[in-house]
Amino acid sequence: MPVLFQMALRNLFAHRERMLLLFSVVAAASGVLVLSMALTAGVASAHREAITTFLSGELNVGGYFKVHPDSISPVMGSAGPVREVVAPLVPADCHLRERGRGRATVGFSQRRFSSYLVSLDVAAEQGALGTLRMKEGSLAALSRPRTVVLSTTMAERLQVGMGDVATLFAESVGTLRRNALDVEVVAIMERAGLLGGSSGILVSNDTLRELEGYRPGAAGVLQLSCASGSAGTVDVDALGDSWRVALRTAGFEVLPALHEAYGDKLSPMLREGWRGQRLDVSTWQDESAFLSFVTDGLGALTVLLGLVVLGVVLVGIFMAQSVAVRERTREIGTLRAMGMQRPRVAVLFMLEGLLLGFVGAVTGAVVALGLGTLLHGRVPLPEPLIDLFFSTHLPLEPSVGSAVVAVVLVTCCAALAVVVPSLRAAWLSPRSAMESL
16 A cells, blocks of 8 residues: 555656646635635624624523503513522523613604614623624713614614714503603614614613613513623523423413514514413524524525535546546556556555545645634625625634535545546556557
């Protein structure tokens, strides 16, 4: 085998032009695979960060309250007892945060626009709000009464700026009357993809209670927030099941796991004839189900791109090795005349393809890892891509795991491509090989 390995290396260097061309194709294919997987992973990570920043926690326990069968509000009338039940089940490095959620209309001058509304407790979340980046103003100012933070998209639509007074409109609990509340614009958020535009209104929990007519002990939702290093280790589905069991044991009426966003459950429950309080436990995947088309589509595109790239490698190496077998007929005949058996001839050509595929794939993967690390967070995106990628900059997250996958796939593809040419070379007889010249 060492002798065959040396012969394979010598043969590759003896045909430098062909080797360099195939090496470039293989390295490019490996690099494209690594970068495409890095983009998919980066968008998925940005998607999760955007969801858990604007819309949801890792796990949520929220409520639906009906004063009468014809109205429904996404609120828990008394959040204290619910917190007492789930607090002992919170994993290490995680905590519960109180948020509010709903829809509201914001008006300024003659312009009005409806948007998703999020409320939060600035004082309690102060250390974890760094992901909410402000274009103008400070998020800390939201702790003042009757203040609002708007997304860049909403501010541009309304043509408002810092210090302007806008009006929020929302339907109060148990009535068909719309409340109106004048609020001061104290900050404008940077663009942050689809959620940054659609979740255009950010207020404090106290301001939301005043706007919606909630009593002081009410809360929209309790969300599980975890440190970035431990978020991926929490089994939210299993934890959600334990929360449901604990809440039912404590006497609360809890909805089954429906795997839908809370807003998708409002209309069906509005048509039901019950009244009172029901609780719902949902994961961040449930709350972002309506946005899964982004990551699912990008994943499918990555698979399609991978198939095309591997197809190019397969066809390229197959054609090159087939030509090499025809060009090296005399060499094959000489080796066979000297006593080299057919299996060793096949192994020789297989080694050439494997060496070329492996070295090229490793080189391309290493270059792609370095390029992805260098470009991470440094390439600004145009506005349409900002909406789809949930980030203002190209969210590349290259990993050693993706590089290993790319190297294995490309090397296996190269090995597959040289099977037929290697067998063809092995079955050449010494006499026919010499007579063909």
